[in-house]
Amino acid sequence: MKVRPFEEVVASHGATVLRVCRAVVGASDAEDAWSETFLSALRAYPALPEDANVEAWLVTIAHRRALDVGRARSRRAVPTATVPDRHDERADPAARDPDLWAALQRLPLKQRHAVAYHHIAGLPFAEIAIILGNSPDAARRAAADGIKALRTHYCKDEAS
Structure with missing residues (x-):
């Protein structure tokens, strides 16, 4: 069996990929995700086995992109219209709780960084x-x- 040209794959499955993208990120970013999907798929398409389920493969890529x-x-x-002039205490942990900061x-x-990255940055x-x-680990x-x-x-x- 001869591999279909990539343009035919896009034409056949483009609408399905767009629906997946809309479901995951909404209408505003769906077209960007759709484009990213087919760029990724184009790079990987030559190595795709002939018996692969192309639609399932594209849906997986679409979900990830x-x-x-x-x-x-x-x-x-x-963007904001104005930048606050005052100091934001939320940005300075030492201002809120100097004992905790100390x-x-x-x-x-490494402990300090791990605590900050996980518990503060998430x-x-x-x-x-x-x-x-x-x-x-x-x-x-x-x-x-x-x-x-x-x-x-x-x-x-705190106790002392």
Whole structure:
């Protein structure tokens, strides 16, 4: 069986891919996800086995690219009309709770980073491991040890 030209694949499955993209990211970003899907598919298409379910393959790619587009959208800066002149205490943890900040500063560097990345930034341990140059288990352990140390030091500081 001869492999169909990629243009035929796009024509046959383009509408399905667009529906998947709309379902995942909504109408506003669906076209970007659709384009990303077919760019990824075009690169991988020559290696696709002849007996592969092309529609299922494209739906899988579409789902992943739509998630990527959604993540990118959530990370974009939101413009504002005015910039506040006053100091925002939320941006400065030491201004809100200097004792907690001092306890956090006493942690070893990897523990401090693991606590901040996971509990403040909300990153998963797999990503923290990449940043810290260790395994996800080591990142999880560093965060747990950091929280344990904070409970010990911070609670003692509060009591005194």
